Amino acid sequence: MKIVIAGGTGLIGRRLIAQLVNRGNVVTVLTRNDSTNTLHPSVRNIRWNVNPSGDWCSEITSADAVINLAGESIAAGRWTANRKRRILQSRVQSTQVIVSAIKQSRHKPAVFINASAVGYYGNVPEGEVTEETVHGSGFLADVCEQWEREAFKV
Numbered sequence: 581m582k583i584v585i586a587g588g589t590g591l592i593g594r595r596l597i598a599q600l601v602n603r604g605n606v607v608t609v610l611t612r613n614d615s616t617n618t619l620h621p622s623v624r625n626i627r628w629n630v631n632p633s634g635d636w637c638s639e640i641t642s643a644d645a646v647i648n649l650a651g652e653s654i655a656a657g658r659w660t661a662n663r664k665r666r667i668l669q670s671r672v673q674s675t676q677v678i679v680s681a682i683k684q685s686r687h688k689p690a691v692f693i694n695a696s697a698v699g700y701y702g703n704v705p706e707g708e709v710t711e712e713t714v715h716g717s718g719f720l721a722d723v724c725e726q727w728e729r730e731a732f733k734v
Contacts, residue, residue: 581605581606581644581645582605582606582608582642582643582644582645583600583605583606583607583608583643583644583645583646583647584607584608584609584610584639584640584643584645584646584647584689585597585607585608585609585610585646585647585648585649586609586610586628586646586647586648586649586650586674586678587610587648587649587650587651587674587695588607588609588610588611588619588623588647588649589609589611589613589619590649590653592649592695593609593649594619596647596649597609597619597620597623598620601620601622601623606622606624607620607622607623607624608623608624608625608626608639608643609623609624609625609626610626610628610636610639610650611625611626611627611628612627612628612629626639630673630674630676630677631677632676632677632680632681636681637681637684637685640678640681640682640685640689641685641686641687642687643689644689644690644691645689645690645691645692645693646678646682646689646691646692646693647692647693647694647695648674648675648678648692648693648694648695648731649695650670650671650674650675651667651670651671651674651727652666652667652670652671654667654697654720659719664719667723668722668723668726671723671726671727672726672727672730675694675727675730675731676730678692678694679730679731679733679734682734683734692731692734694727694728694731696724696727696728696731697720697723697724699716699718699720699721699723699724700715700716700720700721700724700725700728701713701714701715701716701721702715702716702717702718702720702721703716703718704716
């Protein structure tokens with residue numbers, strides 16, 4: 581399969597890429613960083629940003645699957661008002677442009693995975709958490725809700 585990953589340079593992305601490549605998949609990473617050649621020798625890196633057009637869009641057209649892990653790290657510093665804005669916008673905007681590229685694509689990928697976060701559920705001190713568990717409250721829960729709302733548009 582040809583798999584396109586946005587946000588492949590983060591903690592989860594790097595591990596996922598290794599697994600996908602080891603299983604024989606062709607992986608392309610959409611990255612904002614031109615120097616991201618250390619992911620895996622067979623991985624192709626394409627520069628992108630939240631611009632809804634560009635060379636990266638053709639990667640979506642030829643993909644069997646698209647995985648969106650893109651977003652500002654939540655663990656890289658204090659959550660100032662500005663940082664919270666970047667955390668939210670980085671997730672929502674990246675998802676919006678990926679969804680737009682999929683919708684405009686002649687060949688739609690069979691699979692679109694948009695990784696959100698367990699923060700959706702808020703603080704759950706005990707008990708099981710399932711897809712049916714209600715939306716939590718707080719900053720991360722709100723970010724996840726907005727993020728997922730954009731992903732469901734595809």
